[in-house]
Amino acid sequence: MTDHHIGEAADILHVTTRTLRHWDQIGLLVPTRRTWSDHRLYTDDDLERALQILVYRAAGLPLREIRELLDAPVDAAAKLRRQREVLVDRIGHLHRMVRAVDELLEGGDTMSMDEKVELFGGDWPGYREEARERWGGTPEWEQSQAVGASMSRADWEEVKREQDEFVALLADAADRRVEPGSAEAAAIVEKHRASIGRFYAVSREKQVLLARMYTQDQRFDATYRGHSAYLLALIEAQAEEEGVDPADVQWR
Known part of the structure; x- marks a missing residue:
């Protein structure tokens, strides 16, 4: 088993040493070993945990939730299945946003402001009508509608x-x-x-x-x-x- 100093670990993971120090401080990734002068040493198991953190982080999960998931008393297979669920959900969201942008490009300047709001808020059922009900007629609503209508x-x-x-x-x-x-x-x-x-x-x-x-x-x-x-x-x-x-x- 190879031990890595914090700089080496940061290079391997493509993160900053500041990030690793912060993860240590909040108990998310506490290095298994330290030198006699109290310098952090990361084992291969530590780096494996770090990779799991990066997967969840890329999916948009807050660090608090990531720590709870990684510290849950389940086996490795269960953790991998949970990672897969999170990633599939994130991928689905990104695909929906890509389709929204594609539709916007196709519609271009012929699309109304309402259509653009609905497009980017497609995951929020009824939000367009709700927004109009809450803010319609206010100076801010009128201004935002005018600005949006003029946007390319x-x-x-x-x-x-x-x-x-x-x-x-x-x-x-x-x-x-x-x-x-x-x-x-x-x-x-x-x-x-x-x-x-x-x-x-x-x-x-x-x-x-x-x-x-x-x-x-x-x-x-x-x-x-x-x-x-x-x-x-x-x-x-x-x-x-x-x-x-x-x-x-x-x-x-």
Whole structure:
């Protein structure tokens, strides 16, 4: 059995040493051995567990859930079957999104805003009607409808790409426990506000209220890979930094 120092393990797994240290700190991947000077040493079994973590992480599972799955008292075959179930579900979701983009490319500028919303929200039955019922007639709704109607197929592709990049960024920050109120957290919060600001003006107070809505709706939480509560914490901390009281925010 070969032992690997943290740098070697990181190279083998194609992750950063910072990621491995974080996994150790949260008990997700604790190296079996250490040197006399307390340096981490990863065995082949440790690397095998790391590969399982990466599989679940690629499927979008939060680290807390990954640890629970890996620590469950089941045999190796059962764990592999669970991994397969998660991956099949993720693959199905990605296939649906690919079909949505393909349809958008085919429809192009002839598609209505409602059709585009339905296309990207295909996994949310009735969401289009629900959104209109909740926000139809508001200035933000009217503005977002007008902006969306003027967007080209290239614009919609950019929106989808930015959303995917933001979700990956948020998940990585959550994995590394980026501290709310830090400079890195502020950049993430601003990136989120900019993504919404493409469609209508978003104050910090509006952003707080939107983030709270995400935590109360499982569909939004799934969009953010289970990190909606973490996103809310980042946004509320930034609001406080700017003198906004999260306990007294209004839609304005």
